[in-house]
Amino acid sequence: MHTIKLVLEYDGTNYAGWQIQPNGISVQQVVEEALARLLKEPVRVHSSGRTDAGVHARGMVAAFTTAKGLPMRAFSDGLNALLPPDIAVMEALEAPDGFNPRFDAAGKHYRYTIHRGERRSPLCRHYVWHARETLDLAAMEKGASHMVGEHDFASFRTAGCAARTTVRRIDAVDLALEGDLLHIDVKGSGFLRNMVRIMVGTLVEVGRGRRSADDVALLFRYPGERFAGPTAPPQGLCLMEVYY
CATH class of the missing domain: 3.30.70.580 (Pseudouridine synthase I, catalytic domain, N-terminal subdomain)
Structure with missing residues (x-):
């Protein structure tokens, strides 16, 4: 075979x-x-x-x-x-015989893209989340820094997630501007159901001033007891690469 x-x-x-x-x-x-x-x-x-x-x-x-x-x-x-x-x-x-794309994976890279333009873009509507409000990128970067490392991400999953453990290792959460687009690149060992989209939703709340950057750290100090941000829309998310 x-x-x-x-x-x-x-x-x-x-x-x-x-x-x-x-x-x-x-x-x-x-x-x-x-x-x-x-x-x-x-x-x-x-x-x-x-x-x-x-x-x-x-x-x-x-x-x-x-x-x-x-x-x-x-x-x-x-x-x-x-x-x-x-x-x-x-x-x-x-x-090789026995190769398993899921269990042999060492990590994944996801990218979430936000469109920061004043007006929505019909041509990129299937690939971005249009956020009209001005976002505080410095605050978002500070909030993202709390997500890096090995943490209990129980507050960052949706109902129906069947993962046996909610502890995950995140290696990087990087923000990069490209014109009106804001890319949020997340790399880690593995992810819970909707975890990246909830991470992004939380960072956008920080960027909008609806929660502080340090509040992100409390989500890991009290996993599952405090609410993270909303789940960002699906169309902005793309699986970029799987590492082996």
Whole structure:
């Protein structure tokens, strides 16, 4: 058997998330259907994680096994010919036996993008959160500094999160301006359900002056007992890379 590793890029606007589910078409479903056409057999694809409806990816890693020894171009160019325009295989390679894209991952890099322009942008509406208010970036950076390190992120997950432990290690939370866009890059060992979006929502509250930067530290001192900020909209989030 061959284990094939795929690096996928997709626009999540028209999908109900990565994982197959009954309430809509998922990215996983579309990829598996394309693979089944290519290989002439059912295929189960396992990913490095899940993205919610409307969330995008530049570097989602997935893997599957097959007995067919096709050249790697069949799993990149060949598969791309069967995929819709909003999903593409960026890289395909044979992985070692037993490779697990989720459990073998050492870390992930997410980017959240906020549009700070006075007026909304129709052309980037699917990829940003339009925040009209002026944001105090210095305060947001101070708040972000409290998120770096190993903490209990119990206050930064949504209902339904089934994680056994809420302790996670965050290696960096960096803010960078690009014209009217504010990118928030979050890198860490792993993430809870909606954790990055709640981190961003909390930082935006800090930037708007609705909570202090030091209040972020209290969310870790009393995990699960104090409320973090709102969950930022999905369209601003993109999975950039998975590290192994």
